[in-house]
Amino acid sequence: MSEKQSKTASSAPPGTRQSRGRARRAAVLAAARRLFAQQGFKGASLAAIAQEAELTDAGLLYHFPSKNHLLLAVVAEGDREQDEALEKVQTAKGLPLIERMAEFGADLEADPLLTALDVTLSAEHLQEDSEVNRYFVARYERFRSMLETAFADAARTGDLRADLDPAAEAVNMTAVIDGLRLQWLLSGGSISMAQNMRDYVRGVIARLRA
Amino acid sequence: MSEKQSKTASSAPPGTRQSRGRARRAAVLAAARRLFAQQGFKGASLAAIAQEAELTDAGLLYHFPSKNHLLLAVVAEGDREQDEALEKVQTAKGLPLIERMAEFGADLEADPLLTALDVTLSAEHLQEDSEVNRYFVARYERFRSMLETAFADAARTGDLRADLDPAAEAVNMTAVIDGLRLQWLLSGGSISMAQNMRDYVRGVIARLRA
DNA sequence: TCATATTCCTTGTGATCACTAGGTTTTTGA
DNA sequence: TCAAAAACCTAGTGATCACAAGGAATATGA
Known part of the structure; x- marks a missing residue:
């Protein structure tokens, strides 16, 4: 309006x-x-x-x-915005990057439309073989590998326990973000992504502290 | 066939x-x-x-x-099956119930079709005001409150730390399950819900041990 | 045996969909 | 000043959709 x-x-x-x-x-x-x-x-x-x-x-x-061209344009635009956000996050490495993820829930709440778009479109193209599906697969892979690298770095430098499992931690942190987005949308915003993400990251660090 | x-x-x-x-x-x-x-x-x-x-x-x-009647019948049938599964889980209380959740990922992998149905339909009816939406909202609420009660019980009995936040733990465990379902579907099954759920629950217990 | 109820089909209907063909207005650059 | 291009619109087109009407086949029970 x-x-x-x-x-x-x-x-x-x-x-x-x-x-x-x-x-x-x-x-x-x-x-x-x-x-x-x-x-x-x-x-x-x-x-x-x-x-x-x-x-x-x-x-x-x-x-x-075509409608599909429009869809790809919408997806591409969202991709660009999220890439910018991720680049800022990636100025940090290792443990600082992980600590920075505590605010990722708040970041998502700051752009509800983009968050809802991501959830809705990714779910709609979960199992079909399409360009949009490949985009989301690639995006998840990038996100996970970013986290995995951060956990591995933190383990190597001694900021976190050396025996942590970087792949598992990356998958689970990604899962928490996705799950919080769902509950946030389904609850109409009454379940806070920001607060619960902070809690989760704090818990992870507490558990993995060297 | x-x-x-x-x-x-x-x-x-x-x-x-x-x-x-x-x-x-x-x-x-x-x-x-x-x-x-x-x-x-x-x-x-x-x-x-x-x-x-x-x-x-x-x-x-x-x-x-009507098509909508068919949808509701499919949803109701899935609801019944999941209720039976949840009743078995709920024979346990407190910490044992939480420990039992470690196998919840494996349970979901045992019925891929029902899991995919749940993810797809819940995402499709996230934001619309419909009977299906109300069903999923109610189901999430039941699931969360079950976990919240279990965490509260475990804190009260001394099995876990008394100062844990039952609501936050319930939201985050629910989120992990949902997020794992998404990654499991998006990865075509190559990311294991079973293994990652076990890792998550083990981590939670390790962190909250009294 | 025969009326009836069950199960499923053929055919059709109006709505909606993405998209096309071709025209009209407006701006632009030469 | 004028041809051309940009930015729309009106009015279709065929496909697909959920669903309706009514009939045919079959089984059932009296």
């Missing part, structure tokens, strides 16, 4: 045709993110998305040649 | 009309469970389900008056 000026770094002067086009495209992407997040890919029709973006479905298809 | 004799405790003699009808109904339910688990509620058409059960969609609608 608001915030129309969500342009992506545009160099064109405002009011021109190019900037109007870009703004429309961005509006469509934002509407698609909202509806995909709430109703899933199959559940959200092009007409509904177009209506949210204040144009017709045919008009939408001028900017994105 | 096989196993047609999946009757539900029927007292009618075989070969009769009544038993044939019951067997058909069960076949439809099984087909619906398979397709809902793999493709979700919206993704599976009545025609596809009917074809799996070897009849027409109109024939299917004789047994279940």
